[in-house]
Structures are given as structure tokens and as C-alpha cells.
Amino acid sequence: MAxxxxxxxxxxxDKAMNLFWERGYxxxxxxQIEQALDMRPGSIYATFGSKDGLFSEALAxxxxxxxxxxxxxxxxxxxxxxxxQEHLRCIARQxxxxxxxxxxxxxxxxxxxxxxxxxxxxxxxxxxxxSAIEQALTELLEQAKxxxxxxxGTHCARLARLLQAQIIGLRSFAQREISSEQVAELAEDMAAxxxxxxxxx
Amino acid sequence: MAxxxxxxxxxxxDKAMNLFWERGYxxxxxxQIEQALDMRPGSIYATFGSKDGLFSEALAxxxxxxxxxxxxxxxxxxxxxxxxQEHLRCIARQxxxxxxxxxxxxxxxxxxxxxxxxxxxxxxxxxxxxSAIEQALTELLEQAKxxxxxxxGTHCARLARLLQAQIIGLRSFAQREISSEQVAELAEDMAAxxxxxxxxx
DNA sequence: ACTGTTTTTGAGCGTTCACTCAAGTTATCA
DNA sequence: TGATAACTTGAGTGAACGCTCAAAAACAGT
Numbered sequence: 001m002a003x004x005x006x007x008x009x010x011x012x013x014d015k016a017m018n019l020f021w022e023r024g025y026x027x028x029x030x031x032q033i034e035q036a037l038d039m040r041p042g043s044i045y046a047t048f049g050s051k052d053g054l055f056s057e058a059l060a061x062x063x064x065x066x067x068x069x070x071x072x073x074x075x076x077x078x079x080x081x082x083x084x085q086e087h088l089r090c091i092a093r094q095x096x097x098x099x100x101x102x103x104x105x106x107x108x109x110x111x112x113x114x115x116x117x118x119x120x121x122x123x124x125x126x127x128x129x130x131s132a133i134e135q136a137l138t139e140l141l142e143q144a145k146x147x148x149x150x151x152x153g154t155h156c157a158r159l160a161r162l163l164q165a166q167i168i169g170l171r172s173f174a175q176r177e178i179s180s181e182q183v184a185e186l187a188e189d190m191a192a193x194x195x196x197x198x199x200x201x
Numbered sequence: 202m203a204x205x206x207x208x209x210x211x212x213x214x215d216k217a218m219n220l221f222w223e224r225g226y227x228x229x230x231x232x233q234i235e236q237a238l239d240m241r242p243g244s245i246y247a248t249f250g251s252k253d254g255l256f257s258e259a260l261a262x263x264x265x266x267x268x269x270x271x272x273x274x275x276x277x278x279x280x281x282x283x284x285x286q287e288h289l290r291c292i293a294r295q296x297x298x299x300x301x302x303x304x305x306x307x308x309x310x311x312x313x314x315x316x317x318x319x320x321x322x323x324x325x326x327x328x329x330x331x332s333a334i335e336q337a338l339t340e341l342l343e344q345a346k347x348x349x350x351x352x353x354g355t356h357c358a359r360l361a362r363l364l365q366a367q368i369i370g371l372r373s374f375a376q377r378e379i380s381s382e383q384v385a386e387l388a389e390d391m392a393a394x395x396x397x398x399x400x401x402x
Numbered sequence: 403a404c405t406g407t408t409t410t411t412g413a414g415c416g417t418t419c420a421c422t423c424a425a426g427t428t429a430t431c432a
Numbered sequence: 433t434g435a436t437a438a439c440t441t442g443a444g445t446g447a448a449c450g451c452t453c454a455a456a457a458a459c460a461g462t
Contacts, residue, residue, distance in 0.1 A: 169370025
């Protein structure tokens with residue numbers, strides 16, 4: 001009865017995510033978005049409603065992608081702590097200069113810092129994502145404690161927050177003009193810090 | 202022979218700094234700046250040249266202020282490491298919800314993340330400031346090593362970068378909707394991490 | 403008080419912003 | 433193949449952007 005859309009919603013969303021990740025919410029104009037998605041304004045607004053709506057979906061897509069990445073790193077290691085340390089090193093590799101990422105820093109953190117006092121809805125979304133990540137890390141660490149990897153007295157929620165702050169610090173630090181070697185060293189020092197929470201044998 | 206300026210340059214700069222710190226570069230419009238400084242556009246442009254120029258001076262003022270704060274915390278402690286730990290705790294106190302700061306996050310980091318792919322000049326300035334802080338921390342730690350506070354084998358430049366990443370992580374994390382108690386715990390955990398680098402007696 | 407210089411003022415400049423919608427185009431199904 | 437419904441198009445909307453400048457106002461020195 002009717003015509004099909006010329007664009008794949010997921011592909012368009014991915015392109016939008018990359019642009020927003022690189023330039024931020026205010027830094028990406030609709031003109032640039034039109035060019036990146038190869039879509040005219042009418043199509044964009046018919047599909048995503050508004051710039052806010054598009055950004056919101058792009059941020060959600062980014063969070064989904066990041067979650068998958070963490071789970072992959074964990075799946076590669078039988079030990080939770082080893083997996084988390086591998087995750088830190090992998091972040092350092094991705095966040096090194098010359099990488100193909102739109103930005104070395106985390107899009108959620110960029111969003112949180114940009115939107116906190118200017119766009120409540122978007123800031124709330126960033127908050128929710130970080131809260132969910134904290135929760136996931138806490139559960140992961142609880143599991144590690146049960147398996148005897150972590151010292152029995154470990155306060156897992158607290159360690160999860162420390163770990164999240166480490167990751168935020170690592171990725172934001174990597175946004176500086178700095179050598180990939182120094183970023184790798186930083187990740188290594190953070191991984192070493194995790195060792196102090198291991199159970200003693 | 203002529204009229205004096207009605208405005209104190211430093212006071213105006215301070216107000217601009219607070220607005221930019223709160224809302225970011227793009228998030229603070231000239232209209233809002235006019236209102237915050239109680240100055241009309243002509244006066245602002247005569248004094249600071251452009252929005253970029255004003256922001257640049259405001260960022261420099263912020264960096265100066267932050268440097269003074271660190272030196273104060275250090276002066277209060279005879280030990281360098283104690284001073285740095287006190288500094289972490291003080292950051293946590295300032296970055297707690299309900300504080301009077303325009304933003305819990307660091308203005309330099311906010312600027313770095315916002316400007317990195319949109320405004321080269323401003324991003325370079327943020328980079329320089331962070332580089333100078335790293336340098337200052339390195340020298341501070343070298344001094345601590347000479348005084349026997351740090352383990353003799355400590356790689357001070359590397360520890361300085363780790364410390365900077367901690368501070369960036371702490372302050373960015375604090376931008377989340379989170380209790381002041383949890384921010385304080387996070388600072389405490391970071392301070393504890395510094396203890397691992399102390400010389401053993 | 404007058405003069406000379408500087409500062410302040412604010413209407414308004416051109417541009418860019420996010421966004422709209424009537425008209426045109428195209429795939430689908432009878 | 434023609435009718436129909438959905439999608440695409442892009443010129444154009446009003447508002448907000450950073451910024452300018454001629455005129456008015458205010459002080460310092462004579």
C-alpha cells in the first residue's frame with residue numbers, strides 16, 4: 001500500500017551517535033546532522049521527533065554498545081577482576097590518540113558535564129545510565145566476592161563507585177593531548193590498584 | 202581628562218567565570234553574560250574583545266584560583282602526601298551536593314570535553330592548564346620523594362598523572378546526583394590509594 | 403562651568419539556529 | 433497500470449545567536 005523508508009533507523013542512529021559523541025549536543029548542528037545521516041530535515045523530524053529526541057536515542061544506543069563491550073571483556077576471562085583489569089587496558093587502547101573513535105572521552109560523561117545545568121532531561125538520562133553502570137559493577141563485584149576473588153570485607157558498592165570514577169578519570173584524562181604510552185601506563189596503575197582489593201591467599 | 206570605567210575588571214571576570222563554569226561555553230549566551238556582569242554588549246566587547254576572549258580569561262582566572270587552593274592545602278600540612286590527601290577530601294567537600302559552587306565538576310575538564318572537537322583554541326588552553334598542573338604535581342612528588350615520604354623507586358611523573366586522573370574522576374563523578382557521603386567515601390578511597398606509594402618504615 | 407576624552411548604551415546588524423509543511427516522489431497492492 | 437498511502441524534499445519560518453556602532457552620558461582637568 002505504501003512506500004518503505006529509504007533509511008535504516010539503526011544505521012542513522014549510529015551515525016548520529018558518532019557525531020554527537022565527537023561534537024557534543026550543542027556542538028552538533030542540525031545541518032551537520034543532516035549531512036552525516038544523509039537525510040533532509042523533514043525525514044529526521046518524522047523519524048526522531050526533535051534534536052533532543054535524536055540525541056536521547058543516540059545516547060541510549062551508546063550506553064547499549066558500552067554495556068556489550070564490558071560484557072565481552074568479562075566473558076573472555078574466567079575471573080571477574082581479571083576481566084575488569086582487561087577492560088581498563090582495553091579502554092586505554094581505544095582512548096589512545098590516533099584511534100578511530102569519535103572521541104577519546106566517554107559520551108555519557110561528556111553529556112553529563114555539558115547538560116547538567118542547561119538541559120535537565122538529558123542530564124537525567126546521563127545520570128540514569130551512570131547509575132545503572134554503578135549497579136551492574138556492584139553486582140559483578142558481589143559475584144567476585146562470593147567466588148573468593150575479593151577480600152571478604154570488601155564494600156562492593158563503594159568499590160564499584162571507585163572503579164567508575166577510575167574509568168571516568170581515565171577516559172577524560174585521555175582526552176588530553178597525551179601519548180598512548182602514558183595512557184596505557186595510567187590504565188596499568190589503575191589495574192594495579194584493583195589488585196589491592198583481591199583476597200589474600 | 203576622561204571618565205573612569207564603572208566596572209571592576211576582576212569582579213566582572215569572576216562573575217563570567219562562575220557563569221561559564223556553571224553552564225559551559227556554548228551554554229552561556231551573551232544575553233546571560235550581559236545580565237550576570239550587569240554590562241551592556243558594547244562594554245563587554247570593549248573590555249574583553251569577544252566571547253572567546255572573555256571565556257579564555259575566565260578559564261585562566263579559574264586555573265589561577267585552583268592553583269592557589271592547592272597551595273593552601275599543602276601549606277597546612279608539613280607532609281606533601283598528607284597535603285594531597287587533604288586536598289582530595291577538600292575537593293569532595295566542595296563537590297558535594299548543596300555546595301555553593303557553580304558546578305561540582307572541574308571547569309577545565311568541562312572545557313576540555315566540550316571544546317575538544319569544536320573549538321581548537323579553547324581546547325588547547327585547557328590542555329595547557331592540565332599539562333601545567335601535571336608538571337606541578339610531578340615536582341611536588343619529586344620533593345616528597347627527596348624528603349623520604351615516597352618509596353624511593355616511585356615514578357613521580359607517572360604517579361602525578363594517576364593523581365590527576367583521580368581528581369578528574371572524583372570531580373566528574375561528583376557531578377552525578379549522588380549523596381555527599383558517597384563522594385566523601387570516594388575521596389577517602391582515593392586518599393587510601395596514595396598511601397600505597399608511601400615509603401615503608 | 404566648560405571642554406575634551408572615555409565609557410556606556412541599546413537598537414539593530416547579518417548569520418545561524420532548530421524546525422515546519424506543502425509539494426513532489428516512490429514503492430506497494432489491487 | 434492506476435490508485436493510494438507513505439516517505440522525501442528543501443525553501444522558508446521565527447527566534448536566538450554573537451556582535452557593531454552612532455549617539456548619549458559621565459567624569460577629569462582647566
